Amino acid sequence: MKNEDQKGLDPNWKKKISQMGKDTFQRQEMIKLGFWKPKGMDKDLVKKYQSHLDETSDLLSEKKKELTQLDKELEDINSIKELLSKIKAKRIKTSLESRKERKKETHEKKQLKLSLDRERRLIKPPFLGEGVSSRLKFSGEDIEKLNSLNLPVLKDLNDLSLLIDIEPAKISWLCFHQLASSCDHYHRFSIPKRTGKPRIISSPKPKLRKAQEVINREILSILTPEKEATAFIKKTNIKHNADLHANKGMVIRIDLSDFFFSITFKRVRGFFISLGYSPGIATVLGLLCTDSNRKKISYRGEDWYVAEGERRLPQGSPASPALSNLISRRMDRRIRNYLNKIDPDWTYSRYADDLAFSHPSKEIDITKVISCTNKIIPDEGFSINTKKTIIMRRPYRQMITGLILNDKEVRIPRSYLKKVRAMIHSADKLTKEGKVPENIEEIKGKLSFIRMIMPEQEKKLRKNNSWLYSLN
Numbered sequence: 204m205k206n207e208d209q210k211g212l213d214p215n216w217k218k219k220i221s222q223m224g225k226d227t228f229q230r231q232e233m234i235k236l237g238f239w240k241p242k243g244m245d246k247d248l249v250k251k252y253q254s255h256l257d258e259t260s261d262l263l264s265e266k267k268k269e270l271t272q273l274d275k276e277l278e279d280i281n282s283i284k285e286l287l288s289k290i291k292a293k294r295i296k297t298s299l300e301s302r303k304e305r306k307k308e309t310h311e312k313k314q315l316k317l318s319l320d321r322e323r324r325l326i327k328p329p330f331l332g333e334g335v336s337s338r339l340k341f342s343g344e345d346i347e348k349l350n351s352l353n354l355p356v357l358k359d360l361n362d363l364s365l366l367i368d369i370e371p372a373k374i375s376w377l378c379f380h381q382l383a384s385s386c387d388h389y390h391r392f393s394i395p396k397r398t399g400k401p402r403i404i405s406s407p408k409p410k411l412r413k414a415q416e417v418i419n420r421e422i423l424s425i426l427t428p429e430k431e432a433t434a435f436i437k438k439t440n441i442k443h444n445a446d447l448h449a450n451k452g453m454v455i456r457i458d459l460s461d462f463f464f465s466i467t468f469k470r471v472r473g474f475f476i477s478l479g480y481s482p483g484i485a486t487v488l489g490l491l492c493t494d495s496n497r498k499k500i501s502y503r504g505e506d507w508y509v510a511e512g513e514r515r516l517p518q519g520s521p522a523s524p525a526l527s528n529l530i531s532r533r534m535d536r537r538i539r540n541y542l543n544k545i546d547p548d549w550t551y552s553r554y555a556d557d558l559a560f561s562h563p564s565k566e567i568d569i570t571k572v573i574s575c576t577n578k579i580i581p582d583e584g585f586s587i588n589t590k591k592t593i594i595m596r597r598p599y600r601q602m603i604t605g606l607i608l609n610d611k612e613v614r615i616p617r618s619y620l621k622k623v624r625a626m627i628h629s630a631d632k633l634t635k636e637g638k639v640p641e642n643i644e645e646i647k648g649k650l651s652f653i654r655m656i657m658p659e660q661e662k663k664l665r666k667n668n669s670w671l672y673s674l675n
Contacts, residue, residue: 219260231256325371326359327483331490332380335468335514341483348479353425357484367417369410377411378490380514387497387508389517403496405517414491415522422478422488423525429535434555435524442656444554445606445613451550452565454601454608457576458591462556463523465585466530468493468514474530490514492522527555534583541575559603565596606656615656620664623649627664 220228327341341359349356357363360371369377377388388411393401407415428436433444448454459465468489475485494517495510516523535553542549542560549572550561560572580587595601601608607616626649630640640646654661 219264231260325375326361328360328375328487331375331378331486333382335380335486335490338472338482339486341481344481344484345479352478354422354478357480359484360487363484363487366421367414369414373410374414374487374491377414378487380490380495381510383507383509384497385505385507387499389494389497389519391497402518404519405494405496406519407517407521411491412521415520418488418492419522419525423522423529426478426525426529428525428528429532429539431535431539431552432528432531433552435528440655441554441604441606442613444552444559445603445608447550447552448559448561448601448603449608449613450611451561451563451601451608452597453560453562453567453569454595454603455560455569455572456591456593456595456603457558457560457580458588459556459558459580460586460588462585463516463518463527466516466527470530470584471516471526474526492520492526493517524555531583531585534579534585537579537583538575541579542572545571545575554604557604561608569594613656615653615660620653620660623653624664 216228216232327339329339330336331339344356344358346356355362355366357366360374363374364371367374388408389405390408391403391405393403396402406412433439433441433447471493472482472485472489475488476482480488493514495512495514497508498511500507500509516526531553535551538551538558542551546562546567548562548564550559552559558576576587597609602616605616605619606613623646626642626646630642630646633640650661650664653664
């Protein structure tokens with residue numbers, strides 16, 4: 204009985220229990236095996252329902268398989284999503300690292316560019332102040348011309364730095380033009396002229412003075428002014444200038460107004476360009492050698508130095524005398540050539556701002572000379588002080604640069620010698636009383652001047668005053 208029951212049992216019973224549930228399976232098996240017969244149903248109907256149930260069960264089984272497959276596929280999909288998520292995360296990480304690296308590289312390139320730009324701006328500054336920076340082009344220098352003149356080749360501030368032994372940044376600081384600055388590169392003071400009016404002296408401070416001295420020594424002193432220029436020349440003095448006009452029938456003296464002040468920054472820059480330097484280097488050299496007159500004002504507890512007018516040659520700079528002579532070369536040359544054309548007997552010389560003309564004949568017509576100077580001098584950027592123009596004919600006293608020309612040998616005016624003699628006499632009295640004269644330095648200077656012009660007269664002044672021999 205047991206075996207028969209086992210034979211009638213569905214061999215897939217475990218699977219069906221999992222598919223339809225334990226209770227449903229039991230009822231189905233009990234009906235199938237005849238242990239249970241639902242009331243009110245005949246056998247055919249039972250079989251029919253049983254058959255439908257079996258079909259439903261098979262269908263459920265198939266659907267379950269499909270669901271299982273779907274679950275598996277979903278698991279695969281989740282795995283893919285996870286994989287994609289990981290790939291995405293890795294790509295994001297790689298992208299961020301790459302972006303970070305690019306950002307770092309870009310920053311380094313930017314810093315290098317800024318560093319190179321700073322270096323370039325340091326040695327080739329693009330701006331050195333308002334109104335003076337229009338020609339800061341550090342190219343186009345004429346090396347052949349510079350070499351022919353034996354001048355140093357300067358292409359940028361590095362070259363200039365090596366020449367004057369001042370770092371490029373300091374050079375830019377020294378020559379930077381400011382309308383108002385808290386720092387003044389000059390000591391400024393005034394001394395009275397012969398007329399009593401003040402003469403402004405601008406003495407450069409050590410750093411700038413050093414730069415101007417080197418420019419004067421290495422560039423300006425290499426060049427030669429016209430032979431008519433007798434001031435600021437080695438081994439020459441006012442006596443050499445006066446000797447050219449001694450014992451002449453006619454002497455004309457013309458004075459230039461504000462000689463140094465007439466030479467502006469633009470003229471100085473143009474001069475350096477004419478030598479063969481690039482506009483950029485010429486600008487820097489011009490700025491180092493010029494400055495505006497400045498007025499000191501106080502504002503909110505600070506001192507400011509305000510520029511008055513454009514930059515010009517400062518009186519007190521070691522470079523100004525040579526620059527004035529060199530920039531005046533064309534004027535000297537034009538005047539000389541004109542005089543040679545109208546009458547070769549005319550002699551012309553210029554001692555700074557004092558122009559002197561002389562001729563052997565006192566009857567010579569001076570109209571053409573006056574006309575020449577009135578045209579050429581303004582044409583060259585200078586102006587004549589007409590109040591100081593003097594025409595001197597023999598036998599009247601003729602004098603230039605404080606020296607009398609009427610004799611073969613120039614001499615110092617008697618009034619000057621008399622004044623010095625009186626100063627010596629007063630000082631001698633004080634020395635005999637055991638006192639030290641306060642004007643001893645002034646006496647020494649005047650004696651040196653007399654010795655230069657009239658050495659025999661200087662010996663006479665010392666002769667009766669033994670204490671004077673101790674003076675150098």
